[in-house]
Amino acid sequence: MATIKDIAQLAGVSLATVSRVINQTGNVSPALREQVLAAMETLNYQPNAPARSLRRRETRLIGLLIPQLNHPFFGTLAYAIERFLFAEGFRILVCSAEEDADREVEYTQLLTRQRVDGAIVAPTGLALDWAKYFVHANIPIVLIDRNLPDIAASRVMVDNWQGGYQGAMHLVELGHRRVGLISVSRHSQAIRERLQGAMQALHEHNVAYEVYEPSVETLQQYDLGFQAALKLLSQQPRPSAIFALTDVAAIGVMHAAVSQGLAVPSQLSVIGFDGIELGAYLIPALTTVAQPIEQLGYKAAEVLLRRVGRVQAEHEHIVLPTQLIVRASTSMPLLAE
Amino acid sequence: MATIKDIAQLAGVSLATVSRVINQTGNVSPALREQVLAAMETLNYQPNAPARSLRRRETRLIGLLIPQLNHPFFGTLAYAIERFLFAEGFRILVCSAEEDADREVEYTQLLTRQRVDGAIVAPTGLALDWAKYFVHANIPIVLIDRNLPDIAASRVMVDNWQGGYQGAMHLVELGHRRVGLISVSRHSQAIRERLQGAMQALHEHNVAYEVYEPSVETLQQYDLGFQAALKLLSQQPRPSAIFALTDVAAIGVMHAAVSQGLAVPSQLSVIGFDGIELGAYLIPALTTVAQPIEQLGYKAAEVLLRRVGRVQAEHEHIVLPTQLIVRASTSMPLLAE
């Protein structure tokens, strides 16, 4: 591939001049500029990014560390972040850590070696080993969807407690008196807050509830929702509504209901959390407490860029509201007690 | 951040020696090796990837150019590719070109500037402008899910014609005599082949069919499926089954059926194509012609790596079979004609 040197030779100018026209820095006479541009054209020149990064001490690369690219929530998030950053001239390096602490560390090292200008991270929340690498490399990070108080970083998240409260209140207002709650993780701070909010709402209105919590952590939220629902529905009397703390788990619940011959929503109301696109596609469409996923992504990217290159900007802590989206999977309970 | 020079100083050796222990190349006496390792430890050393790339003329970065990260098919594909390449010591740079030819070109330039060692590309199929950048930069590419005969590259794809045939045969065997076919693109080679295969099967068995093709290209396959189904269902006599050439479009069809008061599958059978995870989550679960998405990803990554670094290896052309997955959305037609 052609280098700046080839261009200089062909255009009959110095390296510096070529560099100036490429970067539009300094003044170059129109005549020389034209020559250089022409040379670049004929040689099909593309600047060498690694060389530039080495010299400028910036890569215009941003790391994105998430559990899985595959997941509807994180996929949408990644897409939003990528679009925003691309427009700003940054590229993203995607890392799916699969909630595995070892992979998190490996990926973090990778990103620091790559000298990314910043990183957006949605970590497991368990081990915090990875964080020190970023700190040591002085790479700014923003945490998304996770609140880890021990880490000095900007944060962008949703008001999970409020969302939990909101979702539960929807069921209360519909008249449900017996509700099942499905947590998907004991470790996730976000999930715990949702659960707290939901329990608070139910408690305030004297609604009976049962909580299902997984004994081991898993990425298989669908299966988890399915199993949890089976368990909750075997109780006597059985709940007339189930609030699953992620949409994917809620979908598992709906299938469990079908497998038990229960119609949704007439015999069992189901509500989820996240607002993934897929929820709207279900039949019946899923009622959910929606996170503004794209906005989370944009905000995170925006907040991060504000810190990139700055010596020591303030950490920002942004909390976005959730929104209750009532669709077809919830209704009044069949029988009033 | 610490550099190799700092390590050398602290360990009291030369730069070359440090480099040798980092890369495990050449022989270093155990004593010195220990000193170096210790120095690296205390300084928290992480090699500078851009510098290394500059020198070695390889980046261990692979570009992935897809329509959208968000889409269930491409998200799963990207995830599979990322996992495979990570294990092989490569990182991926994700680019969602949104089926926009200009963005494809922009992203391609970006990837060549980044000096990626290779790229996996699922292009729109319309404009081929982007390809020349890779060619000129001598960057090996593998085309996934698209067969562009004009481009010299390896290819990994599914037998789309066969898949179309297979899906249509399923409907034929169930006894349907009047079928709607929904294409989602006039330009995509893959979609056209599916359509041909399906038409062939129906033709061979004297089944009447009507084809819906979009007048303009769109990414909104759900909406497209919905509208197309409305159109097809307004015919007299109406089809007893609809074969949508992507799963997302098929989901739109199911919703259209519901909106018309038609039960799936008793009054309308619906079959899709792709085998996205979400199809299994629907109620009723979607019958589909599944692509082995993860395998496509692994194969593509594998084929690409086989070409990375090689001067002029053969282009490979891999075709994987589709698999009919019969679920709940198809059944025999209600009334025999």
Place this chain on the structure above:
DNA sequence: CTGTTAGCGCTTTCAA
């Protein structure tokens, strides 16, 4: 306005 030059951090001959 233009050119010369010194590195950025690393790998890799080539000598010792």
Place this chain on the structure above:
DNA sequence: TTGAAAGCGCTAACAG
């Protein structure tokens, strides 16, 4: 087995 030194492609002083 070890070290000195050149150079990957580019940018940014510094001179002129």
